[in-house]
Amino acid sequence: MVMGSPTTASAAATYPIAPGYTVNVRSGPGTGYSIVRTLPVGSRVTIHCQRPGETVSGPYGTTNLWDNIANGQYVSDAYVNTGSDGYVAPRCA
Numbered sequence: 001m002v003m004g005s006p007t008t009a010s011a012a013a014t015y016p017i018a019p020g021y022t023v024n025v026r027s028g029p030g031t032g033y034s035i036v037r038t039l040p041v042g043s044r045v046t047i048h049c050q051r052p053g054e055t056v057s058g059p060y061g062t063t064n065l066w067d068n069i070a071n072g073q074y075v076s077d078a079y080v081n082t083g084s085d086g087y088v089a090p091r092c093a
Contacts, residue, residue, distance in 0.1 A: 014044040015067075015088075016081045018059040023079045029053025029066035036073055045069040045080060049092035061085065068092050 017023050017039055026033040030053045039045070047067045051074075055064040058078030063085065065077035082088045 014046050017041075017043045017045065017075075018079050018081065021059065021079055023075050025069065025073045025075055026066075027072055027074070029074050031056065033074070039075065045075065047080070047082070047089040049090050050077065050087050051092040 020041060022041055023039040023043070024035045025037045025039060027036050029051050032054070045067065046069060048070070049068045050065055051068065052064045053066040053074070054076075055062060056076040056078045058076060060078050060081060063077050065087070066074045067077050067080055067082075067089070068074055
């Protein structure tokens with residue numbers, strides 16, 4: 001028996017934010033978009049879709065890939081440990 005939050009058989013994967021970082025969540029795929037919230041150190045995110053945007057350098061390299069973690073909420077893939085330099089989720093529509 002598994003305790004904790006209810007999950008479905010097709011639960012989406014979550015990915016850790018770079019250790020030691022708080023990460024700004026933006027309203028769009030670039031630093032010019034407003035900050036809608038901040039992820040605390042140790043956060044994990046679910047990536048719903050990904051899209052190209054502003055190129056950002058972070059602990060996982062330099063990329064123009066942005067991860068959509070909720071409706072209208074994006075984080076740079078340079079701060080998310082996906083294990084890949086490319087897409088790990090569908091492109092955002």
